[in-house]
Amino acid sequence: MFSEMPCNVLQSVQRKRLSRTLLIKGLELKTVCKLYSSYNGTPEYNHRLTGQGKKSEKFFKEHRVEVEVRGEVLFGIHPVSLALQAHKRTLHRLYVKQNTEFGGEGRGVIEQANKLGIPVQWVTKQALNQLSGSRPNQGVCMDVSKLHIPTASSHICWTEMKSKWKYPVWLMPYNVQDPMNFGAILRTAFFLGVDQVLIPHNSCPPTPVVSKASSGALEVMEGLTRLPEEGILIETLKNWRAGGGEVVAACLESQENIPIMPLREFSVTKPVFMVVGNEERGISEAVMQQCNQAVYIPGNNTGRVGSLNVSVATAILIHHVVSNNDKISS
Template sequence: LTVLLIATSAMFIETMIRNLSNSTRVSSTMVLYQSTIGHSWCKINYFIRSLSSFQPQYNSGLSGKGKSSTKLRASSVPEVHGEVLFGHHPTILALKARKRKDFHCVYAEDKYKTRENRSSAVEHIFELASEQNIPVQSVTRNVLDHLSGNRPHQGVCMDVGKLQVPEWNNQLSLTRESSVPLWLLLHNVQDPMNFGAILRTAFYLGVDQVVLPSTDSCKLSPVVSKASAGALEMINLVKLSKSTTELEFCKWWQSQSGIVLGTGLEESDRSVLLERFTMTCPTVVILGNEGSGLGQELEAVCDQILTIPSHESTNLTDKVDSLNVSVAAGILLHWIKTSSMNRR
């Protein structure tokens, strides 16, 4: 009530001053009052609107927000118990992989109540949910927009628990999922779109394991799952404990008769052009932040530094001196896997 009274008074005063400002006798002080009250009214108006709407908390702070925001009253929004995956691929692969502890509910656009309106992907989601006794609730598209934070949900969202990632143990020996294991260590890669794209590529090309640092790493969020086309739900992940550094992990890898490959642009006595490299033993590739790279300490432990040759035009390389980290990941991993297969 107090807020409404303040708002009404502000509107009345603002209107009065606006009318006065149209007069030829208005003073500069009065114009200043008009500007000040108009600005205050904007703040009050925003506050009032925020009281009558409900904003989701589980998706706050994540990049990748849509162009507009959907505001719904709290009574019309389903209660979320975990975090919300959105889109066909993340939902399907999460249901198939079952790496998450909890699957609370699938939310589908109300038009999918009729089977004829469902695409093959949506029908598959309904079947998987039914097989696993996961409830499916029909909601409006506005509710889905809200649950997904206005991101592209394709008519489906799912309330799930956090993804469970095992912790790396240096007491274990290197397991060999393939004849020549290939692991990927992501150093200080924090952008969720890049992170997701790297996971998608790594899963497609058959990387055995992706290692995540305990700090300065991207949060494994629904945005990452969507950016990875659901690969986050399927790929083998392992995280380092807070007491374990990336340097310690690399030294353990070398103790298992493996080599550590860094990536960079500057030439050194350990630099190797990608086209001249052949994988012959267990290999871990470190991908660093586009801006800061690997850092001196981590680069020093690398057995070799792979470089991707750029175009010969000086004018071009002066303008573009590096690749996007997810693009570089695709080039590096494809060549390394191909070199291993060609050797056999």
């Protein structure tokens, strides 16, 4: 019944958390929510995201809309659609743009929400822009709980995990803070079939911005694991090598005591743990000491553009590793 008409919010609020009364077709509901009209330009989940989207902070102050959520807000058709399918989050409410005829996947999102009994609320374009931090939302946002990602122990190793490859393929985006890059890396890892992606303590958290940049892959990926501290990270790499695997770092220049070669010369003959680093800071010395091979992607050496974006370089690296591997028939 929630999808038949827009909800009229009858009471404004000014504090972060409070009881709110809504009137929906004569039905009074009381909810305890977070007020999204009170943020200063960029929602809190836009971790380290540069810019303010398509609208400025001044715009939101002048066009404030009262919208409340209980968790965080996924935005865009693909992330919302896949979150509805994955059942990994608690789904509180779907927000869709009023006076809009949705077709294809957009209509499917609304139908799936109705089927699951998730309230559907039709709201203005301004409300959706506010919910998404003025990021492209395709007329769809959803209030959801945070995504739970399990924490790894120091004993995690390929020898204890099922793989879809003859030689298991793992990836660690080390100190990758930009959510757009991080999301693009997850999208590639999911598409090309990486077994495990380990998220270290110093990389971007899995926010809705990351989900959008991953085209929703974050919502459905299996094998995502957090490494909560550097010590566990180092032990994980040690275990990988002790089990007969190879730890491969993507680098721009040679490293002391670590052999380096062009990526095209790297052969996949054992399990591969790929480590890619922040474009500015790279990979820490402590992590590099656990790598037994470094690779680089040769460019045309004009000196004008010295390196690739980390998400692009990671895509090339993953593609090389899986293309030189054998997939195990399921």
